[in-house]
Amino acid sequence: MTHAIGHLDFAGKDLTDHFIKLLNGRRYSFESKIERENVRVMKESLCLIDSEIRKTEDAELKSDETRHSCPNFTSYFIKGEPDKCSEILFDPKDIGRKIGIHQILADSIVKWDISIQQELCNNIIFAG
Numbered sequence: 001m002t003h004a005i006g007h008l009d010f011a012g013k014d015l016t017d018h019f020i021k022l023l024n025g026r027r028y029s030f031e032s033k034i035e036r037e038n039v040r041v042m043k044e045s046l047c048l049i050d051s052e053i054r055k056t057e058d059a060e061l062k063s064d065e066t067r068h069s070c071p072n073f074t075s076y077f078i079k080g081e082p083d084k085c086s087e088i089l090f091d092p093k094d095i096g097r098k099i100g101i102h103q104i105l106a107d108s109i110v111k112w113d114i115s116i117q118q119e120l121c122n123n124i125i126f127a128g
Contacts (some may be wrong), residue, residue, distance in 0.1 A: 003111055004108045004109075004111040005108065006104040006105065006107055006108040007104070008099070008101055008104045010092070010101070012040075013104060014095055015043055015047065015085055015086075015088065015089075016036070016039055016040050016043050017089050017095075018078070018085055018094065018095055019039055019042070019047065019081065019085040020039050020041045021038070022081040022084055022085060023039065023076065023078070023081055025081075026075060026076075026077065026078075026081075029047070033128070034072060035074075038070040038072065038074055039046075041070060041071065042068055042070070042076070042078070043082075043085060045073075046068065046078070046082040046109075047082040047083075047085040047086045048082070048086060049086050049089070050083065050086075064079070065077050065078070065079045067080070068072055089101045090102050101108070105118055105124065109121060
């Protein structure tokens, strides 16, 4: 089994940092620990993986700007940033990485006997 183990040096902090970068485009600043914690909480509640691949620009044009209130009563207006944040898992060049999680997974599956590859593909669960 160890022959097919893949590794991607990627963590929630990478997603939080990328979300901050996206929100900085709205002229927000996240310098303090509390502000960064607000972004982490927003990331965990808003940044989801969509099972349908969408064009980010189209999704952003269609989505409405929403106000997100944090536990410390700070509010932020967001639009398409949560969708863009999750995309770096699959297209990580914006954070200086070459390979996405989908490629690591595909590389791992092809290392198994061909007779079980389809079953492996049918049982992928993305969680975290």
